[in-house]
Each structure stands twice: as C-alpha cells, then as structure tokens.
Amino acid sequence: MSSLPPILASGARPIQVLTLTPFYPSERDDAGGCFVAEPLDWLAKAGVANSVLAVQPFYRNQLRVRQSERAAQWLRYFSLPGGFGLPTAGAFLFARIVGLVRELQRANRIDLIHAHAPLPCGHAAMLLGEELGLPYVVTVHGLDAFSTEQVSGRAGEWCRRICQRVYRSSRRVICISEHVRERVLEGTGATCRTSVVYNGVDPELFSPPTKPSSDAPLVLSVGNLIPIKGHDLLIRAIAALATDFPGIALEIIGDGAERPRLEALTRELKIADHVRFLGRQSRLQVVEAMRRCTVFALPSRYEGLGCVYLEAMSIGKAVIGCRGQGIAEIIQHGQNGFLVGPDNERELTLALGMLLRDDVSRRNLGSAARDTILERFTLADQAEILTRIYRECLA
Amino acid sequence: MKPIRILVDSFADEDAINAQMNNARDIMSRLDPVRFQVSTFVVGRPDARLTQRPATRLIQLPRRLQTVKILAEFIWGRHDILFYLKASPAARVYMSLRPKWLDKRIAIGTVESQSDLRNEPTIKPGQIRIWEQTVLRSDVLFSNSSSVKASLEKEYGLRSEVVPTGVDTKFFTPASERPASSRVRVLFVGSLRPFKGPQVVVRAAAQFRSAEFVIVGEGGMAPELKAQVQEDGLMNVTFTGNLGASALREQYRQADIFLFPSRWEGSPKVILEAAACGLPVIARKDYQPETVIDGQTGYLGGSDEELLERLGKLIASSDLRRDLGRASRTHSERFDWDLITRRWEEIFLRLASQCGAVRGS
Numbered sequence: 001m002s003s004l005p006p007i008l009a010s011g012a013r014p015i016q017v018l019t020l021t022p023f024y025p026s027e028r029d030d031a032g033g034c035f036v037a038e039p040l041d042w043l044a045k046a047g048v049a050n051s052v053l054a055v056q057p058f059y060r061n062q063l064r065v066r067q068s069e070r071a072a073q074w075l076r077y078f079s080l081p082g083g084f085g086l087p088t089a090g091a092f093l094f095a096r097i098v099g100l101v102r103e104l105q106r107a108n109r110i111d112l113i114h115a116h117a118p119l120p121c122g123h124a125a126m127l128l129g130e131e132l133g134l135p136y137v138v139t140v141h142g143l144d145a146f147s148t149e150q151v152s153g154r155a156g157e158w159c160r161r162i163c164q165r166v167y168r169s170s171r172r173v174i175c176i177s178e179h180v181r182e183r184v185l186e187g188t189g190a191t192c193r194t195s196v197v198y199n200g201v202d203p204e205l206f207s208p209p210t211k212p213s214s215d216a217p218l219v220l221s222v223g224n225l226i227p228i229k230g231h232d233l234l235i236r237a238i239a240a241l242a243t244d245f246p247g248i249a250l251e252i253i254g255d256g257a258e259r260p261r262l263e264a265l266t267r268e269l270k271i272a273d274h275v276r277f278l279g280r281q282s283r284l285q286v287v288e289a290m291r292r293c294t295v296f297a298l299p300s301r302y303e304g305l306g307c308v309y310l311e312a313m314s315i316g317k318a319v320i321g322c323r324g325q326g327i328a329e330i331i332q333h334g335q336n337g338f339l340v341g342p343d344n345e346r347e348l349t350l351a352l353g354m355l356l357r358d359d360v361s362r363r364n365l366g367s368a369a370r371d372t373i374l375e376r377f378t379l380a381d382q383a384e385i386l387t388r389i390y391r392e393c394l395a
Numbered sequence: 396m397k398p399i400r401i402l403v404d405s406f407a408d409e410d411a412i413n414a415q416m417n418n419a420r421d422i423m424s425r426l427d428p429v430r431f432q433v434s435t436f437v438v439g440r441p442d443a444r445l446t447q448r449p450a451t452r453l454i455q456l457p458r459r460l461q462t463v464k465i466l467a468e469f470i471w472g473r474h475d476i477l478f479y480l481k482a483s484p485a486a487r488v489y490m491s492l493r494p495k496w497l498d499k500r501i502a503i504g505t506v507e508s509q510s511d512l513r514n515e516p517t518i519k520p521g522q523i524r525i526w527e528q529t530v531l532r533s534d535v536l537f538s539n540s541s542s543v544k545a546s547l548e549k550e551y552g553l554r555s556e557v558v559p560t561g562v563d564t565k566f567f568t569p570a571s572e573r574p575a576s577s578r579v580r581v582l583f584v585g586s587l588r589p590f591k592g593p594q595v596v597v598r599a600a601a602q603f604r605s606a607e608f609v610i611v612g613e614g615g616m617a618p619e620l621k622a623q624v625q626e627d628g629l630m631n632v633t634f635t636g637n638l639g640a641s642a643l644r645e646q647y648r649q650a651d652i653f654l655f656p657s658r659w660e661g662s663p664k665v666i667l668e669a670a671a672c673g674l675p676v677i678a679r680k681d682y683q684p685e686t687v688i689d690g691q692t693g694y695l696g697g698s699d700e701e702l703l704e705r706l707g708k709l710i711a712s713s714d715l716r717r718d719l720g721r722a723s724r725t726h727s728e729r730f731d732w733d734l735i736t737r738r739w740e741e742i743f744l745r746l747a748s749q750c751g752a753v754r755g756s
Binding site: 355 | 429449450
C-alpha cells in the first residue's frame with residue numbers, strides 16, 4: 001500500500017487527475033502552455049494531485065521537460081499528415097498511452113482524466129474512458145471548438161462529429177469563456193454539461209512595477225503574428241499617432257507567418273524606427289515588457305479569452321481589447337480597460353491617443369484592472385473552481 | 396482623428412436631485428470615453444461614476460460668480476457640441492451672442508415636459524421667458540416623448556426628434572420575493588403639487604381601505620393632504636417625504652401597484668423606475684406615456700374615476716398584478732440607459748459629422 005498518496009490534513013484523499021495536454025511549457029519555450037501548467041501547483045494545494053502527459057505528434061521537434069517542480073512527461077504519437085491527421089490523431093494517441101494509463105490506474109493514481117482541447121487529447125480521453133472505465137473532463141481553449149476552421153472539407157466534418165461525441169460523453173466541458181461556451185452549446189445542440197472557468201493569473205509574478213516606467217509612450221502587444229490578432233491595425237494606429245507623439249514606440253512580442261508582411265508595413269508607413277519586433281520571449285521577459293509599457297493593446301478579432309490581457313491587467317496596465325470577444329466578459333469598457341470595435345482602426349487610434357494623453361485615466365483604469373484580477377481571476381480562484389468541478393464530476 | 400468634445404451644461408454633483416441633472420449624469424457616465432470627451436460643471440462633491448470616467452473634465456465652479464465662469468466656458472471652451480442646454484443666465488447671454496459670430500458648435504436642447512408652461516401656475520413667467528431664450532434657441536431640439544414633441548410643435552412651431560428618458564434596469568430590479576400574506580400596497584412617487592394628483596391617491600385610500608397607500612415626496616400640498624387623511628380617519632396612508640435612491644427602490648420593491656394620477660408630464664421617470672421594479676402602472680392618458688402599454692403593463696385612464704376603477708380591479712386580482720408586473724418589467728428594459736445612451740452617441744456622431752467636427756477623419 002506504499003503507493004497510496006499521503007493523506008491530506010483535512011482527512012480527504014486527494015483527487016488523482018491525469019492531465020492530458022498538447023500545451024505545456026518545455027525547455028525550448030517556457031511560455032507555451034503555461035495556462036495548463038500554472039494552475040497545477042494551486043490545484044495541489046486544494047487537494048488535487050496531478051500526473052501530466054504532454055503530447056505532440058512525432059514529426060515535431062523533440063521537446064524536453066523543463067527543470068521544474070511540475071512533473072510532466074513528454075510523449076510523441078504517430079499522426080497522419082494533412083487534413084486527416086487531426087481526426088485520426090486521438091486514436092493513435094490512445095494506442096500510444098493506453099498501457100501507461102492502465103499502469104497508473106492499477107497504482108490507484110487516476111480518478112479522472114482532464115484533457116485539454118477535444119482533438120486529439122479529448123478524443124483519446126474518451127477512448128481511454130471507454131476502455132478503462134474512467135471519467136473525463138475536457139477544456140476548450142479556443143473559439144474553434146470543433147476544429148472545423150482549422151480543418152476544412154470532409155476531414156473537418158469528421159472532426160466536428162468526433163468533437164460532438166467527446167463533449168457529449170464527458171462529465172464536463174470546461175470553457176475558458178462564455179463566448180466559447182456558446183459555441184460548444186450551439187455545436188452540440190446543448191446536449192453536454194458545460195462550465196466556464198476563466199484562466200487565472202499569478203498576481204505575484206504579474207505584479208506592478210516598483211519603479212515608474214519612462215516617459216516615452218510605449219505600446220505593447222503580445223501574441224502570435226497571425227492575421228486575426230490585428231497587428232496591422234495596431235501598426236497603422238501607431239503611424240497615425242506618430243505626429244502627436246514623436247517618441248512613440250510599439251513593441252511586439254510573438255512570432256508567426258505575418259512577420260515579413262508586418263515589417264514591410266512599418267517600412268511602408270515610415271515608422272520602422274518606432275516598431276520593435278521582439279519575437280518569441282520567455283515568461284519573465286514578457287513580464288518585464290508588460291511592466292515597462294505604457295499601454296497594452298491587442299486588437300484581436302477572434303479570441304476565446306486571451307490570457308495576455310489578464311496578465312497585463314494583473315500588472316496594472318490600461319488594456320485595449322475588442323468588443324464581442326471573450327475578453328469583453330472581463331473588461332468593462334471605460335472602467336477597467338477599453339474595448340474597441342474589431343477591425344476599427346479609428347476607434348483603436350482614439351483609444352490609444354486618449355490613454356497616452358490622459359495619465360490620470362490611464363492610472364485609474366490600470367489599478368481597476370489589477371483589482372479585477374485580484375478579485376476573480378487569480379490562479380487560486382481558477383484552482384478552486386476546477387477542484388469543485390472535479391469533485392462534482394466524481395460525486 | 397480626435398474624439399468629439401461635448402460640453403454638458405449640467406452639474407456632476409452627486410446630490411443634484413433635479414431630474415434633468417440626473418438624466419444628464421446618467422447619459423454622461425455611459426458615453427463611450429474613447430469617442431466622446433465630456434466636460435461638465437461641478438459645485439460640490441461629484442458623482443463617482445463621473446470622476447471615474449476617463450476623458451471627463453469636471454469644471455469646478457466657485458460659490459459666487461458662477462455665471463461668469465460658465466459663460467467663459469461657453470465662449471472660450473473648446474467644444475464641438477453643447478449638450479443639455481439649461482435655462483440659465485449664462486446660457487441666455489451665450490445664445491444671444493451666438494448669431495453675431497461664426498460659431499461652428501452645435502447646441503442641443505432637450506425638452507422634457509409639455510410646452511404649455513403658462514398653464515401651470517407653479518412656474519413663473521420669468522422662468523418661461525428664459526427657457527424660450529435658451530433651450531428653444533438651440534440648433535437641434537430633442538423631446539423625450541411623442542406628446543412632448545407634439546406640444547413643442549403646437550406651442551412654438553418647433554421641430555424636434557424623440558429620444559426617451561431612460562432608467563437603470565440593473566439598479567431598479569423587482570424584489571426577489573415578497574411575503575404572500577401582506578396587504579396590497581399602492582405607491583405614489585412625486586412632488587406634492589396639484590397637477591401630480593396626490594389628492595387622488597388619498598381619495599383612493601378612502602375608497603379601498605383594505606389596501607395600504609404610500610406617498611413618497613414633498614411639496615406645498617403636504618399639510619392639506621395630511622389633514623384630509625386625518626379627517627377621513629384613514630389608517631392606511633403613509634407619507635415618507637423625499638427618499639434617496641436606495642430607499643426609493645425599497646419602496647418600489649415593497650409595493651404591488653404604482654398609482655400615478657399626474658395630468659401634466661413629459662415622460663416621468665418614476666413610471667419607468669416602478670416598471671423596472673416589476674410594478675403594474677396606472678397613469679393618465681393626458682400626456683400619452685409610452686412607458687405604459689394600456690392593458691398589458693398597466694392601465695391608462697382618461698379621468699380620475701377611471702383610474703380608481705382600474706385600481707380596484709388590480710387590487711382584487713393578484714394574478715393580474717403579477718402578469719402586468721412582469722410585462723411592465725420587460726417593457727422597461729427597452730428604456731435602459733445603456734440603450735438610450737447608444738442612441739445619443741449616434742446622434743452626436745451624426746451631428747458632428749454634419750458640422751465637420753469629426754476632424755481628420
């Protein structure tokens with residue numbers, strides 16, 4: 001009986017969860033999947049023990065576990081190339097890990113599987129559930145809840161059907177925002193049990209700067225360089241503001257296919273000197289950049305939630321997001337941040353100009369933003385809600 | 396590309412209980428701070444919603460010589476739109492100076508009561524004159540109901556657009572539950588002046604002794620009304636005097652029926668507040684309130700007798716009160732300040748683009 005976990009002070013046996021995720025920090029990228037890794041410590045405190053299987057298709061670079069207290073194991077599974085890769089990946093992943101999971105189950109170390117994203121992990125969790133009689137929950141991290149936008153045609157249709165099955169037979173579908181929940185309910189005809197659990201932030205890590213930032217107006221954006229993030233709008237807005245604010249600068253953290261086009265745009269608008277593309281950065285570098293910026297802006301027009309908004313809010317910065325996106329559930333326009341219309345360059349420019357000009361409003365919005373995070377969106381809040389959901393699912 | 400700058404000729408003070416000022420504050424605090432920069436005056440302690448609103452300038456007025464400072468702001472302040480023009484001495488000077496120089500600003504006047512002011516004895520002729528010389532001289536006029544619009548057209552031949560008064564449906568919400576055994580409670584809220592009809596409420600109390608009647612408000616008629624209650628030996632009437640917002644909300648929540656026999660109104664906000672709290676409303680037809688749908692959210696009557704007859708019907712049936720009350724709440728949501736403010740935003744954008752105030756776009 002030595003394999004049994006220690007009994008907690010409360011006397012309750014901790015819940016044993018197997019986290020199955022394609023997102024997890026690695027040695028190469030410590031910021032990737034931090035939204036999966038960071039709540040785990042807090043879950044442990046709340047009486048939830050986690051084993052983590054981080055998975056990726058075999059053709060990706062070998063990733064290694066970061067030197068970290070969060071025990072995780074990286075696994076690679078076979079996957080077909082092309083559009084039929086995603087709908088079939090769950091089965092391959094299942095085949096790859098079923099033995100391992102059975103061992104864990106024998107050692108009494110799984111009560112529940114928590115899969116991140118329906119494909120492939122949710123699918124594999126469903127198959128594991130059928131095989132081993134384990135309940136599972138699945139978190140939906142984005143608006144493409146059925147992978148039909150990522151995969152088109154017949155393969156996309158196949159993805160949709162699998163996702164529907166995954167959601168319907170899961171004990172709970174965890175959505176990162178109401179916005180995502182609506183998509184899930186719509187796509188399943190409201191035949192699954194859903195909960196909204198917003199991503200939490202570590203308010204100690206993302207804490208306000210101790211010394212005031214420099215006077216030069218500095219706008220920061222963090223996100224992959226893909227069209228939906230609206231970096232082009234931001235660059236155009238900076239160009240429009242450059243006459244009023246000659247010292248204005250824009251820092252862009254993140255990488256992606258859009259980078260050459262965006263760089264060309266800054267040259268075309270003659271503001272290449274004002275825009276710095278910093279590429280992918282570590283977690284701590286992101287914290288530092290958020291601390292030194294004047295305003296955080298990400299005019300993304302397709303966003304389930306957007307952890308970076310919450311992080312910048314936690315640091316106490318005035319944040320600009322877009323109406324109608326997940327973040328609109330958290331930002332109350334004019335109270336703890338600004339919301340502008342998607343693809344609305346004019347409003348974005350007005351909002352940035354207003355914030356850069358009006359120090360008092362900027363500070364008020366920033367401190368209200370931090371209060372919002374401290375009230376409801378910390379890792380501790382997230383872990384508390386997750387724990388409650390786990391317990392409900394096992395009851 | 397600059398935001399539209401609006402000077403709101405009103406006060407941001409939190410204790411301004413004037414209905415017009417409350418409306419102005421409700422609109423200002425909800426205007427999108429990205430597109431609209433707001434300036435307004437303040438004498439004492441400003442409303443927290445406005446101090447927290449970004450892009451808001453509160454112009455502190457001295458205790459004395461306020462007119463001078465207000466006038467200076469009118470003349471030299473950098474504004475695109477002048478909104479909620481008041482009948483004040485400063486506005487009068489500004490409006491008479493205006494035709495003499497090129498002023499590209501747009502003055503917006505709002506009319507919130509019937510325009511036949513001279514028929515109402517409590518309003519002095521001087522007050523009417525200054526109103527005519529300020530508000531009515533605005534470039535654009537807005538009425539808060541169709542009947543106010545019609546009256547403005549009839550009395551002065553002036554055209555206006557209708558934007559209704561709003562209500563905060565998040566603040567004014569129905570009571571979660573009420574004790575089932577308590578007596579039917581009828582509520583009136585308004586100043587105690589003859590045209591508001593508090594005397595009709597006292598009459599109703601004499602007629603329906605099984606129900607309780609609560610009269611909220613103060614005014615010249617108070618002694619007379621209380622004497623009447625005494626004389627009739629009515630044990631079912633309570634006078635509360637004026638109440639603050641939360642206490643008033645509590646009264647709405649404790650009540651079952653809102654009886655408002657006023658004959659002369661624009662679009663009374665108390666009807667909307669009562670409706671938002673889920674009360675069926677009984678009011679008079681005279682000013683055609685759009686906030687009550689006759690037979691669905693309450694009743695509109697042409698005479699006091701008719702109002703009392705409807706009241707009797709509602710007192711008798713709790714099912715009817717419940718159904719009308721629910722419909723009343725739903726109807727009030729169409730007048731939520733958030734929606735009304737979106738309409739004002741569209742109007743400001745439209746007017747500003749007409750006069751070229753949206754510079755650089």
